[in-house]
Amino acid sequence: MKIVAVEAIPFAIPYRKPLRFASGEVRTAEHVLVRVRTDEGVVGVAEAPPRPYTYGETQDGILAVIRQIFAPQLVGLTLTERETVHTRMARTVGNPTAKAAVDMAIWDALGRTLDLPVTALLGGYTDRMRVSHMLGFDTPEKMVAEAERINDDYGITTFKVKVGRRPVTLDTAVVRALRERFGDAVELYVDGNRGWTAAESMRAMKDMADLDLLFAEELCPADDVQGRRWLVSHLDIPFIADESVPTPADVTREVLGGSATAISIKTARTGFTGSRRVHHLAEGLGVEVVMGNQIDGQIGTACAVAFGSAFELTARRAGELSNFLDMSDDLLANPLTIRDGHLQVPPGPGLGIDIDTDKLTRYRTDN
CATH class of the missing domain: 3.30.390.10 (Enolase-like, N-terminal domain)
Incomplete structure (x- = not known):
């Protein structure tokens, strides 16, 4: 070997x-x-x-x-x-x-x-995950239309909405339109990719307080230490650290410092060995975990679902596993398929995929 x-x-x-x-x-x-x-x-x-x-x-x-x-x-x-x-x-x-x-x-x-499948080597909790789909910047009408298509074609009922534009009303209007269209039939959370200040983030979250959001992710930069701690201390939903936690040490700093209350694990960023460290750390700290997406292709998505399916904590929430749908093609001999809102781990040894x-x-x- x-x-x-x-x-x-x-x-x-x-x-x-x-x-x-x-x-x-x-x-x-x-x-x-x-x-x-x-x-x-x-x-x-x-x-x-x-x-x-x-x-x-x-x-x-x-x-x-x-x-x-x-x-x-x-x-x-x-x-x-x-x-x-x-x-x-x-x-x-x-x-x-x-x-x-x-x-x-x-x-x-x-x-x-x-x-043996990688997911079995890691933990073997289940063989599939619910799927969350990321919606990128566009008008409310176009973002709602995309969500309708993804819901109709793939049965996906969890959506991560990209926010962080100015004025904040550009994005709060989108989230409100999605909630009005789908009611409580879908789960919604927002990701700012560090685009707002802490004050803008707070204003946006107050505007969306009635929309029953699951999470807020990286609304403002991690290097605004005081502003971010202030923001997180005033939120009543989990605040996900993503780009700010590329290592287990960063996870410890953000959570213990009061700058985050949940973690995004991305296998594209920490592999399986590092992601397992982050998972166990999050489990010990008692924070929620979401399997994130690095805008992966199908190979990267197969890695993400293999890891996410291996543990109860990561399989608990819908994983961001669908953005390969926006690619014009991919490298897999047998493409991944999302059915009824779920992605199954490809069967077979290793990752179960072939180029x-x-x-x-x-x-x-x-x-």
Whole structure:
């Protein structure tokens, strides 16, 4: 079970429509496919999505750090030496999605070697999750129409609404329109991607106090320490830390410092090894957890549902597992399918997915 190669392959797949939010927008999935090969011929895969406006990573940067730094450090290790893998990659500052993809590809290879699903290796709580769909910036009419389509086509009844525009009434009007259209038939929560000040956030939350929101996520920047603590202390719903908690140490700081009361776990950011640490920490701290979305493709979504299904705490809430629906294509031989508002873990060893080699040839950008 020794690692003999760690490969990084850039690819680009356009979105049918851009996803817009307070910290940027995504028009094309310019991601990196990571493959880990073993001496037994097993290949594990994962996906690294660059988010320069969030973590400072670019596609070229991910390729460079994996090919030039991580691969030489990891070749020769076994698939079970995951703590050694973690320690060696941790020597390099930053690069969270590059590290996460390498980690998850190793877990996938281990599951394939042992003929066991990754979700079973992690915890095996269930084999599916309810799905939450993210709605990006648009007019109230268009965002309601998208929610209607997603509800009709896939049975999804939980929506995460991107907010953070100015004036705040642009977004409070959207959330109100969604609640008026669906009543209590759907769950709604908001994500500001750090777009508002603490004062703007408070004004918006007061405007939406009658809309029965599940959560509020990253409404204002984490570096506004006093303002954020003040905001969180006045809210009567959980405040999710997302971009502000890329490591377990950040989770501890935000929760114990009074700047958050819930956590978003993103396997694209912390892999399986790091996400398990965050999960256990959140469990010990007694905070709620949501499985977040890094605007993942289907490979990243398969990783997220594998982890989220493994534990009761992460399976309790709907996970953000549907934004691959906005992509024009993907790399999987057997695409993921959302039915009746749920996404099932693909059956089979490892992540249960296979790469379509023809699609990889078509979309890779290093030919």
